[in-house]
Every structure is written in C-alpha cells, then in structure tokens.
Amino acid sequence: MxxxxxxxxxxxxxAKKIMEGxxxxxxxxxxxxxxxxxxxxxxxxxxxxxxxxxxxxxxxxxxxxxxxxxxxxxxxxxxxxxxxxxxxxxxxxxxxxxxxxxxxxxxxxxxxxxxxxxxxxxxxxxxxxxxxxxxxxGSKGPASLLLTPVSCFKHFFTDNILDKIVLHTNEQIVVKSASYAEKTLTISKTCKEEVIALIGLLIFSGAMKNNHLNAKKMFDPIISGNIYRATMSCDRFLFLLDCLRFDDKQTRIERKKLDPFAPIRDIWDEFIAICRSSYTxxxxxxxxxxxxxxxxxxxxxxxxxxxxxxxxxxxxxxxxxxxxxxxxxxxxxxxxxxxxxxxxxxxxxxxxxxxxxxxxxxxxxxxxxxxxxxxxxxxxxxxxxxxxxxxxxxxxxxxxxxxxxxxxxxxxxxxxx
Known part of the structure; x- marks a missing residue:
C-alpha cells in the first residue's frame, strides 16, 4: 500500500473518533x-x-x-x-x-x-x-576582533597545532623518503606554510564540492580550475596526505591502550577548546x-x-x-x-x-x-x-x-x- x-x-x-472512543x-x-x-x-x-x-x-x-x-x-x-x-x-x-x-x-x-x-x-x-x-x-573574546578569513583560520589552527603537525609529518616523511632512489622536491620535508596550504586546499575542495573527486580530477584545470595546481603539484599533494601525522608515532601504541583516539587526541582537544571559548x-x-x-x-x-x-x-x-x-x-x-x-x-x-x-x-x-x-x-x-x-x-x-x-x-x- x-x-x-x-x-x-x-x-x-x-481526531473526532479518538475523542469519542x-x-x-x-x-x-x-x-x-x-x-x-x-x-x-x-x-x-x-x-x-x-x-x-x-x-x-x-x-x-x-x-x-x-x-x-x-x-x-x-x-x-x-x-x-x-x-x-x-x-x-x-x-x-x-x-x-x-x-x-x-x-x-x-x-x-x-x-x-x-x-x-x-x-x-x-x-x-x-x-x-x-x-x-x-x-x-556571536563570537566572543579574541575571536570577536577577527576581521579576515586568514585571521579566523589562524585563530582555530594555532601555531601550536601547526607546529605539531609539521613536526610529526616530517618524521613520517623521513621514513617514507628512505624508500625512494631519487631525492626530489616531491618527497622533501614540509613547513608550516605548506601545511596551511594543504589544509586550505582540503577546505576549498569541500566548499566547491570537489572532495568526491580523485586527485587527478581535482588537479585537472578543465574540471576543477587552476587553484589546486597553483598551490602545489598533484604528486606533492598525495605525498603530503600519505605522510600527514598528528602525534608521536613512537609512543602511539601505549597511548592507544588507554585512548583509541590517541593519534589525534591532543590536537582535537585543543581545537574543540577553541571552538567552545570563541562563541556565545x-x-x-x-x-x-x-x-x-x-x-x-x-x-x-x-x-x-x-x-x-x-x-x-x-x-x-x-x-x-x-x-x-x-x-x-x-x-x-x-x-x-x-x-x-x-x-x-x-x-x-x-x-x-x-x-x-x-x-x-x-x-x-x-x-x-x-x-x-x-x-x-x-x-x-x-x-x-x-x-x-x-x-x-x-x-x-x-x-x-x-x-x-x-x-x-x-x-x-x-x-x-
């Protein structure tokens, strides 16, 4: 039916039937x-x-x-x-x-x-x-003084968060690059500015509804425009995503016994604390x-x-x-x-x-x-x-x-x- x-x-x-029983x-x-x-x-x-x-x-x-x-x-x-x-x-x-x-x-x-x-x-x-x-x-505290998208981004992704990401990502890059015979810029270490660019590309892909595309289509100027290619190469983008880390891998096993969310717990707690304190x-x-x-x-x-x-x-x-x-x-x-x-x-x-x-x-x-x-x-x-x-x-x-x-x-x- x-x-x-x-x-x-x-x-x-x-309603009448229910009222009358x-x-x-x-x-x-x-x-x-x-x-x-x-x-x-x-x-x-x-x-x-x-x-x-x-x-x-x-x-x-x-x-x-x-x-x-x-x-x-x-x-x-x-x-x-x-x-x-x-x-x-x-x-x-x-x-x-x-x-x-x-x-x-x-x-x-x-x-x-x-x-x-x-x-x-x-x-x-x-x-x-x-x-x-x-x-x-509305925003409160220091967040109420932010006027530009860049300042808002840096308010939520603090230098402390970015420094942790850069440190642990470079540790993984060293491990990954050891298996490459030729040392190129694609497998080189990253920096804070490049991590900001990487996160920016991920946010941009979500805003433009491109996050369902594979990397080759995202970096195809005919399909997705030139913004991705102007930021970094497709190979570098994929390599950084593969090496992206948020915690010390040497101590992760012990920490995961107490907290399954250990690989990202420190950065997550800091980010959520900023979300709570920045808004009424x-x-x-x-x-x-x-x-x-x-x-x-x-x-x-x-x-x-x-x-x-x-x-x-x-x-x-x-x-x-x-x-x-x-x-x-x-x-x-x-x-x-x-x-x-x-x-x-x-x-x-x-x-x-x-x-x-x-x-x-x-x-x-x-x-x-x-x-x-x-x-x-x-x-x-x-x-x-x-x-x-x-x-x-x-x-x-x-x-x-x-x-x-x-x-x-x-x-x-x-x-x-």
Missing part, C-alpha cells in the same frame, strides 16, 4: 515516512553500552523551540518501528504539530506508573524569570550525530548502509540552531568510549552541554538521546537546561497501547509535562 499525507478533513475525522482503521491513517529502516553496524569493536541502538540518521536541528518559554519539556511519541524519527519528513511533522490529538482521558499512566496529562495546566502566574532567556549568538550560543541548541566519511583503518569506524558515505567515523556534536556553529563535539569510540558508568546517550548529553550548564538554554535532540529520566535530571541544577525531543514508544514511561478509553493505539501524540 502506498503511503500518503492525510487531508485536513481526514485528520479532523480521526471509536475504532479506526490502521491502514487508512498511515503517515508518509521512510520505508527503509536504517541500521548502523560497527566494522570493528561493536559496543552497546545502554541497550539503545546506535542506528540513527543525521537528524535535523529544527524542533519545537517555543516549549522552553513555558518551562516544560515537549515530548513526541512516535508509533514506528524505525530506530530514529529522522526518517519522518519535515512536512509530515509540521502537519501533525498543527493537529494535536487530545485523548478523551486527560490523565494517563505509563507502564512504570509515570503520570501524564494531556491538558495544559491553567497558569495565572507570570512566566518564571529563569524561563525568559535571550542570548545573542543562542538560546536554542541541538545535539546531533554526524557520519564523517572515512574508509581507512580504524577500530571505531561505522557502517551505515543508507548513508551516501556508508563508512565513516561518527561524531556527536552540540550545535547552535540559528548559525549552525559547532559548540562542542566528541567522537564515538565503540568499546573505547568511557562513560563513567552512565548510559551512552546520557554521557554525551551531559558532556557536550557542559559549556552551557546553568544557562536555561534549550537543547533539541532525537529519540536516541531523549528519555524521561534525562529530561527530569537536566532540568535541575547544575544543568538547568530544557529539552525538546521525541521518545521511543517502547519506553517504560509511555502509556501502553491504548489512549484514554479508545481502542486506537497511540500515534504521534504530543504530551506536555
């Missing part, structure tokens, strides 16, 4: 969504810390931001076997936000006794001060996952068949909604992820929102992160954050099966609590 959107008349009829035909109210359920399978070191599936699409960052103004957490219960709500089209979500079905019974209990109400309480008091928040997003987020943020395309050898590489890249490293990121600025990020390391006894999703929520704790900002997240217990916890000190998200229907707090006195199973019903 092909899926379609409900018309306004059909939505009103279904009548049965409905499940097949007549199928929502438009993705028919393909997406799974994530780790190539190596598969790990499931808290029983929650890792199979999520990269979610959108738009949600019900207005719920924060009333100090409540808005939860959407999705009646779907998909592991993520990201497959649901935005147009379908917008349609259902306009037609919120209120069950006949105003009070319901979850499978574990959690109490729900479908009636918004009458409020005669003014909105609490802590729920009236307004942060103007707005009142609304989003916690998301992104698959960074990568097909090299890596113990925590992921395989997501429904993604264009399919293979890559999964990064969990906290981003600002209006500007899409990355505030904080943390890689998923499989078994190497140290959560200090917390469920994996809860660990990422608490760690990545650390820079905005106590600010009463709103965080939007998908159903892999969202749970009732987390929503209750981060509302309190020291976190003091509000949450907008969706909850999987198999959670213990969700009312089982029927809604109110109706025999109709719960579908896309939005609760406020």
């Amino acid at each position: 092909s899926k379609r959107y409900l018309t306004q008349a059909e939505l009103q009829a279904e 009548e049965d409905t035909d499940d097949e007549e109210i199928q929502l438009s969504g993705s028919e393909n359920e997406e799974d994530i399978v780790e190539v190596e070191d598969v790990d499931s810390d808290d029983g929650n599936s890792e199979g999520e699409n990269i979610p959108t960052s738009q949600s019900n931001q207005s719920a924060n103004q009333s100090g409540r957490r808005a939860i959407s219960v999705l009646d779907s076997d998909d592991e993520s709500d990201d497959n649901l089209p935005l147009s379908s979500i917008a349609d259902h936000l306009r037609y919120i079905i209120v069950p006949k019974n105003p009070l319901m209990k979850g499978k574990n006794g959690h109490r729900w109400t479908t009636i918004e309480p009458h409020r005669q008091k003014r909105v609490p001060t802590q729920n009236i928040i307004h942060f103007v997003p 987020p707005s009142s609304y943020t989003t916690l998301d996952e992104q698959l960074l395309s990568f097909r090299g050898r890596c113990a925590f590489r992921m395989f997501i068949p429904n993604k264009p890249a399919k293979y890559g490293i999964k990064l969990v990121m906290l981003c600002d909604v209006p500007t899409k600025y990355m505030i904080d990020a943390e890689p998923y390391l499989g078994k190497g992820t140290k959560t200090n006894g917390l469920p994996l999703s809860t660990y990422y929520i608490k760690k990545l929102t650390m820079s905005i704790h106590g600010s009463n900002r709103n965080v939007t997240m998908d159903n892999w992160f969202t749970s009732i217990s987390v929503a209750d916890e981060i509302l309190q000190a020291p976190y003091k954050l509000t949450l907008v998200g969706t909850v999987r229907k198999n959670k213990a707090e969700i009312p089982p099966g029927n809604v109110g006195n109706s025999s109709t199973p719960a579908r896309n019903i939005y609760f406020l609590f």
Whole structure:
C-alpha cells in the first residue's frame, strides 16, 4: 500500500473518533515516512553500552523551540518501528504539530506508573524569570576582533597545532623518503606554510564540492580550475596526505591502550577548546550525530548502509540552531568510549552541554538521546537546561497501547509535562 499525507478533513475525522472512543482503521491513517529502516553496524569493536541502538540518521536541528518559554519539556511519541524519527519528513511533522490529538482521558499512566496529562495546566502566574532567556549568538573574546578569513583560520589552527603537525609529518616523511632512489622536491620535508596550504586546499575542495573527486580530477584545470595546481603539484599533494601525522608515532601504541583516539587526541582537544571559548550560543541548541566519511583503518569506524558515505567515523556534536556553529563535539569510540558508568546517550548529553550548564538554554535532540529520566535530571541544577525531543514508544514511561478509553493505539501524540 502506498503511503500518503492525510487531508485536513481526514485528520479532523480521526481526531473526532479518538475523542469519542471509536475504532479506526490502521491502514487508512498511515503517515508518509521512510520505508527503509536504517541500521548502523560497527566494522570493528561493536559496543552497546545502554541497550539503545546506535542506528540513527543525521537528524535535523529544527524542533519545537517555543516549549522552553513555558518551562516544560515537549515530548513526541512516535508509533514506528524505525530506530530514529529522522526518517519522518519535515512536512509530515509540521502537519501533525498543527493537529494535536487530545485523548478523551486527560490523565494517563505509563507502564512504570509515570503520570501524564494531556491538558495544559491553567497558569495565572507570570512566566518564571529563569524561563525568559535571550542570548545573542556571536563570537566572543579574541575571536570577536577577527576581521579576515586568514585571521579566523589562524585563530582555530594555532601555531601550536601547526607546529605539531609539521613536526610529526616530517618524521613520517623521513621514513617514507628512505624508500625512494631519487631525492626530489616531491618527497622533501614540509613547513608550516605548506601545511596551511594543504589544509586550505582540503577546505576549498569541500566548499566547491570537489572532495568526491580523485586527485587527478581535482588537479585537472578543465574540471576543477587552476587553484589546486597553483598551490602545489598533484604528486606533492598525495605525498603530503600519505605522510600527514598528528602525534608521536613512537609512543602511539601505549597511548592507544588507554585512548583509541590517541593519534589525534591532543590536537582535537585543543581545537574543540577553541571552538567552545570563541562563541556565545543562542538560546536554542541541538545535539546531533554526524557520519564523517572515512574508509581507512580504524577500530571505531561505522557502517551505515543508507548513508551516501556508508563508512565513516561518527561524531556527536552540540550545535547552535540559528548559525549552525559547532559548540562542542566528541567522537564515538565503540568499546573505547568511557562513560563513567552512565548510559551512552546520557554521557554525551551531559558532556557536550557542559559549556552551557546553568544557562536555561534549550537543547533539541532525537529519540536516541531523549528519555524521561534525562529530561527530569537536566532540568535541575547544575544543568538547568530544557529539552525538546521525541521518545521511543517502547519506553517504560509511555502509556501502553491504548489512549484514554479508545481502542486506537497511540500515534504521534504530543504530551506536555
């Protein structure tokens, strides 16, 4: 059966049936969504810390931001076997936000006794001060004085970061060049200016959508222009990429026993610290996952068949909604992820929102992160954050099966609590 959107008349009829406690035909109210359920399978070191599936699409960052103004957490219960709500089209979500079905019974209990109400309480008091928040997003500190692209680049890629890259890359160049009979400039040592040029070419290729091309096509003036050739030769570009290193290879084995991310950990931590300290987020943020395309050898590489890249490293990121600025990020390391006894999703929520704790900002997240217990916890000190998200229907707090006195199973019903 092909899926379609409900018309306004059909939505009103279904709402009336639920209010009156009548049965409905499940097949007549199928929502438009993705028919393909997406799974994530780790190539190596598969790990499931808290029983929650890792199979999520990269979610959108738009949600019900207005719920924060009333100090409540808005939860959407999705009646779907998909592991993520990201497959649901935005147009379908917008349609259902306009037609919120209120069950006949105003009070319901979850499978574990959690109490729900479908009636918004009458409020005669003014909105609490802590729920009236307004942060103007923008750069702060030294970053607010940067005016040119070059100065912005050097702010995030500091001399300390570049010196480490040059040092360890030259160490690898010495090893690689030993196997060449003829010593040419192509296999010579690099310098800070050349590393800046290399990183600049990689950023430029992404901006121009050339990063899917092989090196020969990137350096072909007919296909990609003359910018690549004017910077360095194709052979030099490939040689530098092959020798690019970010840590001391002599001590890497010992460090990897404690941290699988050791080959780039020092530079990563310094870069993320600059990201956090250089920007003031707005009142609304989003916690998301992104698959960074990568097909090299890596113990925590992921395989997501429904993604264009399919293979890559999964990064969990906290981003600002209006500007899409990355505030904080943390890689998923499989078994190497140290959560200090917390469920994996809860660990990422608490760690990545650390820079905005106590600010009463709103965080939007998908159903892999969202749970009732987390929503209750981060509302309190020291976190003091509000949450907008969706909850999987198999959670213990969700009312089982029927809604109110109706025999109709719960579908896309939005609760406020």
